[in-house]
Amino acid sequence: MQPIGQMPRYSYYIAWSPEDRQFVATFLELAGLSGLGDTIAEAIKELNEALRVWTETAQKENFELPEPSMQAPCVIVDARFMGEDPYITELAKVLPGEFLPEGEVGQTVSLSEVIKVRQAGQVIEL
């Protein structure tokens, strides 16, 4: 198994995948590898595991991996779906449509409407 310290230190690009409804992490230098996760940390962990396997394959198959483009890994986050703290303040943006009543996806819902739904006994997971 390749030790983490011997793996190239690539830069990360974190985005949100609407299809998978998960965070997706890729490397700027090696866009073919990706990791998915319910959290950014999970996505990065999966990506690093993919890199570990790919590094071992490169050694076995004798092909070269690209050089890291920066001295230290840079992290770029596509922030369209996130706030400063997505899990507390901006979860509705991280999971667009997840908290809206059935059939209301893409439309705004007022707080009073949410309260009405709750009072009607429907569960909204927060």
Next chain:
Amino acid sequence: MPKILIATLCDDVREEIAGKVSIMGIFNQFRVADFRSPMRPFWIYARIEFENEGDYPITVELRTVEGQRIFQIQSVAQLPTIPERPDRPSTRVPPVADLKFKIDNLSLPRDGLYEVAFFHNEQLLQTVQIEAVVQRPAFVQ
């Protein structure tokens, strides 16, 4: 053809609940004390106007003006079709998408002129130039 309405580098971008966007600390100069160390976080923000709703691939690249690529991001500007509602007036304003990237821990190779370039299907939409200058420590007697 998509049209860039705003493109800038800044310290922060905040979105209000009503959809308004606040851009804070616009700058066009990186002041770097030590090019071996990463810079403090910054944002790339762009508002792009499209003719119709849909998904549009957008590439954002930071490079030197000589063409040396620092990084490239492949993104998708998503403009969902909003269903019409009888209680809301229809609008003729072309749809727009906001791109917001937070760049953390970036290090640049040297001082000089750089540019952020925006592409759609390999067609250059716009560039934003930025200069990296050496930040000299303040002289203290």
